[in-house]
Amino acid sequence: MTGGTPKGKDSGARGRRLADKARGPRREPKPQVQNPNDDSVDVGVEARVAAGVLLNAALIRRGGLDEALALPAVTALPGPDRAFARAVAMAALRRLGEIDQILDRKLQKRPPEAVRTLMRISLAQTLVLETPAFAAVSTAVKLAERDPKTRPYKNLVNAVLRGIDREGPGLTTAESNLPEWIAARWKQTYGDQALIGLALAAREEPPTDLSLKPGQDAAALAEAVEGEVLPGGSVRTGRRGDVAAWPGFKDGNWWVQDAAAAVPVRLLAPMAGETALDMCAAPGGKTLQIAAAGATVQALDRSEARLKRLRQNLDRTGLEAAIAVMPAEDWLDSRTFDAVLLDAPCTATGTFRRNPEVLRATKPADVGKLADVQHRLLDAAAERVAPGGRMVYCVCSLEREEGETQIIAFLRRNPAFRTVTAEPAAVGAPAEALTPEGWLRILPSMWAENGGLDGFFAAKLERVQG
Numbered sequence: 092m093t094g095g096t097p098k099g100k101d102s103g104a105r106g107r108r109l110a111d112k113a114r115g116p117r118r119e120p121k122p123q124v125q126n127p128n129d130d131s132v133d134v135g136v137e138a139r140v141a142a143g144v145l146l147n148a149a150l151i152r153r154g155g156l157d158e159a160l161a162l163p164a165v166t167a168l169p170g171p172d173r174a175f176a177r178a179v180a181m182a183a184l185r186r187l188g189e190i191d192q193i194l195d196r197k198l199q200k201r202p203p204e205a206v207r208t209l210m211r212i213s214l215a216q217t218l219v220l221e222t223p224a225f226a227a228v229s230t231a232v233k234l235a236e237r238d239p240k241t242r243p244y245k246n247l248v249n250a251v252l253r254g255i256d257r258e259g260p261g262l263t264t265a266e267s268n269l270p271e272w273i274a275a276r277w278k279q280t281y282g283d284q285a286l287i288g289l290a291l292a293a294r295e296e297p298p299t300d301l302s303l304k305p306g307q308d309a310a311a312l313a314e315a316v317e318g319e320v321l322p323g324g325s326v327r328t329g330r331r332g333d334v335a336a337w338p339g340f341k342d343g344n345w346w347v348q349d350a351a352a353a354v355p356v357r358l359l360a361p362m363a364g365e366t367a368l369d370m371c372a373a374p375g376g377k378t379l380q381i382a383a384a385g386a387t388v389q390a391l392d393r394s395e396a397r398l399k400r401l402r403q404n405l406d407r408t409g410l411e412a413a414i415a416v417m418p419a420e421d422w423l424d425s426r427t428f429d430a431v432l433l434d435a436p437c438t439a440t441g442t443f444r445r446n447p448e449v450l451r452a453t454k455p456a457d458v459g460k461l462a463d464v465q466h467r468l469l470d471a472a473a474e475r476v477a478p479g480g481r482m483v484y485c486v487c488s489l490e491r492e493e494g495e496t497q498i499i500a501f502l503r504r505n506p507a508f509r510t511v512t513a514e515p516a517a518v519g520a521p522a523e524a525l526t527p528e529g530w531l532r533i534l535p536s537m538w539a540e541n542g543g544l545d546g547f548f549a550a551k552l553e554r555v556q557g
């Protein structure tokens with residue numbers, strides 16, 4: 092087990108310190124801090140209410156966090172308070188198991204959910220975001236007082252939170268932040284050591300990676316955003332805040348894309364003069380990469396709402412792609428393409444650093460349901476590959492059924508295709524990501540000393556028969 096405190100005194104501390112360095116200075120949004128003796132204003136209280144709304148929405152179902160971000164409780168807040176509310180909810184989601192371990196030691200019986208939420212939100216502030224305890228505790232008590240359902244627990248909230256502040260949180264385990272069924276799966280698939288690495292990665296707020304348009308100077312951008320150039324050419328920065336205000340954004344010189352998400356298109360290696368199909372394109376980071384490489388690209392996606400972001404990014408960067416809105420299996424166009432990318436819908440468990448809610452919102456049955464969709468889409472993708480052409484299949488999932496198992500089954504039913512062995516160094520992937528079959532299995536625990544990267548599976552296949 093991996094013991095530690097949420098402030099980081101555990102076996103992952105070294106990796107985290109190095110990762111912090113790679114990310115640059117941490118700049119958490121801060122709400123206005125209230126004087127604990129001043130009851131006249133509720134500065135910061137509404138931000139904590141919103142944090143609780145976001146946390147619970149994320150725990151209830153997939154997509155809940157995004158929906159809650161559009162609720163009046165959140166949108167009515169001033170910008171810095173909105174950012175603070177989101178940061179608190181994300182911190183609580185990343186450390187939920189540890190926060191509950193600390194609370195469970197102090198509570199003789201489980202209080203009502205609304206009370207637990209207040210305490211979780213308060214601990215996320217003090218233990219993760221390092222908000223002064225007087226501010227976090229006094230707002231939690233005020234919040235308890237406001238609601239008739241939580242009012243009877245006001246003194247309990249006060250006593251528990253002050254007790255933790257006084258006596259310290261005690262030991263916690265990083266693995267407790269992973270839902271049990273997910274931890275069991277990953278242990279079976281990747282082993283005990285890898286599970287610890289994944290659990291440690293899941294506690295961390297990731298840096299931001301930028302993909303550049305061809306001709307842009309990566310070193311100059313890295314300097315401008317206080318970042319570094321990664322092996323594949325992406326620029327990594329620890330900056331937070333509105334990316335639209337960062338240098339070069341308005342000129343369309345770059346777009347936000349995790350370093351691992353940039354690997355599949357490098358593996359596909361589209362070139363000027365070639366045709367390419369991006370079958371599940373939205374919101375479009377990979378379409379931009381294909382277009383930037385000079386290929387003539389057709390983007391397909393079933394979601395108009397998600398394609399809006401692709402259209403905005405194409406406008407901003409001046410890159411071009413034809414777009415069709417439709418399920419890829421139903422697309423009646425008869426063309427085949429030199430290069431086909433299938434970035435299939437998946438559980439997205441590999442993106443837990445950016446989207447900690449995926450681990451809570453994903454249910455065991457989702458894996459099988461999505462594997463069926465991936466199977467269908469893979470067959471539809473195969474039909475689009477021209478003789479001598481290639482395709483890359485990828486998912487940002489850590490589940491074997493959505494990655495390796497799909498390709499094993501696909502190659503069995505499609506003898507016209509064979510694997511093209513990936514070269515990690517050539518595509519900006521960690522060397523240890525190469526599987527014995529020649530595919531890439533990138534884990535979020537890789538490159539831990541540089542701030543990690545999202546989890547991805549990617550396989551390159553070529554059509555060797557017509």
Ligand SMILES: C[S@@+](CC[C@H](N)C(=O)[O-])C[C@H]1O[C@@H](n2cnc3c(N)ncnc32)[C@H](O)[C@@H]1O
Nearest residue numbers: 371372373374375376377392393394418419434
């Ligand atoms: C993993 S995301 C793609 C991310 C995208 N390639 C990128 O880099 O930004 C999967 C996408 O598949 C789309 N999708 C799901 N089922 C589909 C289908 N049957 N046909 C086409 N698109 C589909 C979803 O709307 C979603 O945008």
